[in-house]
Amino acid sequence: MDTTSVVEIGRPSVPRETVWRSLRGHLKGTEYTWALAFVVPYVAVFLTFVAYPVVYGLWMGSEAGLYRELFDDPIYQKTVVNTVLYLAFGVNVKMFLALLLSGFFMRPGWWMKALLLIFVLPWAVPQISTFISIHWMLNGEWGFLNNVLYTLFHVEGPHWLNDRWTALAAVIVSHIWKWTPFWTLILLAGRMAIPLDIRDTAKVDGATGLRGFVHITFPLLANLYLICTLLSTIFLLGDFNAVYFVSGGGPANTTHVLATLGIRNAFEIAQPRLGVAAVMSALPLVIPLVIVLMRKLRTAEVQL
Amino acid sequence: MVHLTRRSMLRGSLALAAAKTVGVPYVARAAATTATVWFAQGFVQDEDVALRKAVADYEKQSGNKIELSIIPFAPERQKIISALTSGVVPDMVDSNPGEILQLYGWQDRWVDVSDVVETQKSQFSETALLAAQAYNNVTKKRATYGVPLRAAVVPCHIWKSLVKKAGMKIEDIPKTWDAYFDFFKKVQDNLRKQGERKVYGLGFQVTANGVDPYNLFMAFLVAHGGQDIVTKDGKLHLDDPKVKEAAIKSAAYLGGAYRDGYVPPSAINWNDADDNNAFHAKLMVMDVDGTLSTEVAIKEKHPEWYYDEIVTHGAPGYPNDNAGKPIPSIVGYTNGLIPKGAKNVTVAKEFLKYFIQPKVIGEFVELGLGRWLPVMPSLAKSPFWQNPKDPHLKGYVQQGLLGPTRPDYYVFNLAMAEVRSHHVWSMAMIDVAKEGVKAEAAIEKAFKRIGEIFAKYPMA
Numbered sequence A: 001m002d003t004t005s006v007v008e009i010g011r012p013s014v015p016r017e018t019v020w021r022s023l024r025g026h027l028k029g030t031e032y033t034w035a036l037a038f039v040v041p042y043v044a045v046f047l048t049f050v051a052y053p054v055v056y057g058l059w060m061g062s063e064a065g066l067y068r069e070l071f072d073d074p075i076y077q078k079t080v081v082n083t084v085l086y087l088a089f090g091v092n093v094k095m096f097l098a099l100l101l102s103g104f105f106m107r108p109g110w111w112m113k114a115l116l117l118i119f120v121l122p123w124a125v126p127q128i129s130t131f132i133s134i135h136w137m138l139n140g141e142w143g144f145l146n147n148v149l150y151t152l153f154h155v156e157g158p159h160w161l162n163d164r165w166t167a168l169a170a171v172i173v174s175h176i177w178k179w180t181p182f183w184t185l186i187l188l189a190g191r192m193a194i195p196l197d198i199r200d201t202a203k204v205d206g207a208t209g210l211r212g213f214v215h216i217t218f219p220l221l222a223n224l225y226l227i228c229t230l231l232s233t234i235f236l237l238g239d240f241n242a243v244y245f246v247s248g249g250g251p252a253n254t255t256h257v258l259a260t261l262g263i264r265n266a267f268e269i270a271q272p273r274l275g276v277a278a279v280m281s282a283l284p285l286v287i288p289l290v291i292v293l294m295r296k297l298r299t300a301e302v303q304l
Numbered sequence B: 001m002v003h004l005t006r007r008s009m010l011r012g013s014l015a016l017a018a019a020k021t022v023g024v025p026y027v028a029r030a031a032a033t034t035a036t037v038w039f040a041q042g043f044v045q046d047e048d049v050a051l052r053k054a055v056a057d058y059e060k061q062s063g064n065k066i067e068l069s070i071i072p073f074a075p076e077r078q079k080i081i082s083a084l085t086s087g088v089v090p091d092m093v094d095s096n097p098g099e100i101l102q103l104y105g106w107q108d109r110w111v112d113v114s115d116v117v118e119t120q121k122s123q124f125s126e127t128a129l130l131a132a133q134a135y136n137n138v139t140k141k142r143a144t145y146g147v148p149l150r151a152a153v154v155p156c157h158i159w160k161s162l163v164k165k166a167g168m169k170i171e172d173i174p175k176t177w178d179a180y181f182d183f184f185k186k187v188q189d190n191l192r193k194q195g196e197r198k199v200y201g202l203g204f205q206v207t208a209n210g211v212d213p214y215n216l217f218m219a220f221l222v223a224h225g226g227q228d229i230v231t232k233d234g235k236l237h238l239d240d241p242k243v244k245e246a247a248i249k250s251a252a253y254l255g256g257a258y259r260d261g262y263v264p265p266s267a268i269n270w271n272d273a274d275d276n277n278a279f280h281a282k283l284m285v286m287d288v289d290g291t292l293s294t295e296v297a298i299k300e301k302h303p304e305w306y307y308d309e310i311v312t313h314g315a316p317g318y319p320n321d322n323a324g325k326p327i328p329s330i331v332g333y334t335n336g337l338i339p340k341g342a343k344n345v346t347v348a349k350e351f352l353k354y355f356i357q358p359k360v361i362g363e364f365v366e367l368g369l370g371r372w373l374p375v376m377p378s379l380a381k382s383p384f385w386q387n388p389k390d391p392h393l394k395g396y397v398q399q400g401l402l403g404p405t406r407p408d409y410y411v412f413n414l415a416m417a418e419v420r421s422h423h424v425w426s427m428a429m430i431d432v433a434k435e436g437v438k439a440e441a442a443i444e445k446a447f448k449r450i451g452e453i454f455a456k457y458p459m460a
Helices: A006-010 A016-023 A030-060 A064-072 A074-104 A110-119 A127-137 A144-153 A164-192 A196-204 A209-237 A241-247 A258-268 A272-280 A283-300 B006-031 B045-062 B073-086 B100-106 B114-118 B126-131 B160-165 B177-193 B212-223 B241-259 B265-269 B274-280 B293-299 B303-309 B345-355 B358-367 B377-381 B393-402 B415-421 B424-433 B439-455
Strands: B034-040 B065-071 B092-094 B133-136 B141-144 B147-152 B156-159 B200-203 B284-288 B310-312 B329-337 B405-407
Touching: A030 A272, A064 A074, A064 A272, A074 A164, A074 A209, A074 A258, A127 A144, A127 A164, A127 A241, A164 A209, A164 A241, A196 A209, A209 A283, A241 A258, A258 A272, A258 B073, A272 B073, B034 B073, B034 B345, B045 B065, B045 B345, B045 B358, B065 B073, B073 B092, B073 B100, B092 B345, B100 B133, B100 B329, B114 B141, B114 B147, B114 B345, B126 B133, B126 B147, B126 B329, B126 B405, B147 B345, B147 B358, B147 B393, B156 B160, B160 B177, B160 B303, B177 B200, B177 B241, B177 B284, B200 B274, B212 B241, B212 B329, B212 B424, B241 B265, B241 B424, B241 B439, B265 B274, B274 B284, B274 B293, B293 B303, B293 B310, B303 B310, B329 B393, B345 B358, B358 B377, B377 B393, B415 B424, B415 B439, B424 B439
Parallel strands: B034 B065, B034 B092, B200 B284, B329 B405
Antiparallel strands: B092 B329, B133 B141, B147 B329, B156 B284, B156 B310
């Protein structure tokens, strides 16, 4: 009895040898061995340092009970609010300032270059030591800021880090101060990439100053600005240093963000899985951001 | 001339791989006498020097090799937790944090070291032996998983010079608990009258960071009669009126002192090192802080501070309770631990047996300037600890080794470690200090949370 199915009858017969050759990329003999020798280290590195940590992290944070415990924690609820505020203000104020400052630094003159050099210093210096300095500057009793206020105006300054909102504001301002120079440089490079003839033509047509910015510069920079904003949002979601070293998550654990709460849960409470779950809870926000970013990166190259 | 061909290169690579395979047994043979040891970095360099000396002496005597990593406190804690989570563990670690013994003992992750402890059992204090144990939730039994190496209590550090400046005498400090701390409120009042703008009487860590606030609260709880909050059988006694009253009094005193302006306002956000820094900056007259780190940190740079200006406890020694009875101090221990899965348990155990010999372990704490206490009462009688010219060591060793002591409560029930890491007592203090909540309500809330945490750790 013939057992060949209808599907098999309809499929064009491909010799097994052809399939094997196509799987080997049509390479012959030692060529295939060499190709494998070059590819295997990359695959091994990818599996070890990219795939394994991601899969291990997902596995660690995969228990539903962890998220129940997390959502019941009043500190987590405050942390989510803080993270949203940190993202909203930290990213947007910083990017808007960077956009304005990139225009300022387009001005000609040697002194502008010198000023730019000074301006990028906050970004260039190591962040942990600067954030610790800010923490000390804001100390209510002996901090630099309150001492200056008292010396100059005989005013007792507030205890900046003793209140949730002033402490969170201090963290956000510190982040903006630290990272605005970096994004200013990126946007400055974007502005410099706008061809001179476009700008000159626009000037001839009367598009100078604000009109030039609204009708020429910003439309051409828009995609770059959006990509920078998306990247900055992703970076900020994983930012640990500003919160940890400026406010320490205090007072009374009221200024944590997801990254610092994750570390706290993992190592201070010694529950690594709960720590991973705290960080994983940001995934519903991170994944769409990455998808939008990837799409934008594909289209951005034709904008200028 | 030799031509390098693809074939010859492949042959060479195969030969190299084969050579490595042959070489592996040599490495394995070497590992048979090598143990990897992780230890927390000291607060002063002398502590690390003391540890390195003990390790070098052991290596010389035994012929074994110890691969010692001295790691800063916080990163070591992270490294230990990461190692235990991943299963790739060293041969020995110190218990950093202290409760890690009980935490992973509960999960059956440590090697039983009762044979190591047995070699010096008669020498160890009873409290040290008790604190080396943990409840194993797999075997449903308690066992000895720690080898006591050093200890610490929470002493009171006082600026004698500020007391004098306030027109008061260190000899006038009362001996009973509340009166003892009230004394420093008067010191602050007097200093303010003299125009001192930023000096506070009390360095209470009314914060939700680190281990200091828990230690502070527990010292007050025991002093006010709440020592039976958890009994040796691991049972919680929140319904004991004495415990409740002690907790309310403690929250009221600690939070009230902050609210009334006797504690530096920044204390609400201090971490474990901030109170030390604030004390050195003479921001407060006294600090209640674990170990003698406050004193030994300045000993080399400011010997005049160490010998003349700062004093531990003051004239009366560690204060008694309000009825005049001595109070047991809660002792925290650094234990040597061997994780299950360690490659060289034998060398790790041999090293620990060497390390806990009274002569070795005694020298280890003394070379570390006495920041940590010894774990054997006989060592407290040495000239180092009884030096009459030293204003700190004698009172410290009396409080933590010769006087009445007890282990921390997480030794009896692991849930207490979670009470500490979740800063349940801190939130009660802060509620009173900053939010204007009454101590009774703050403790009611804290007790509810403690009850929930204990429910997660049922013990047979």
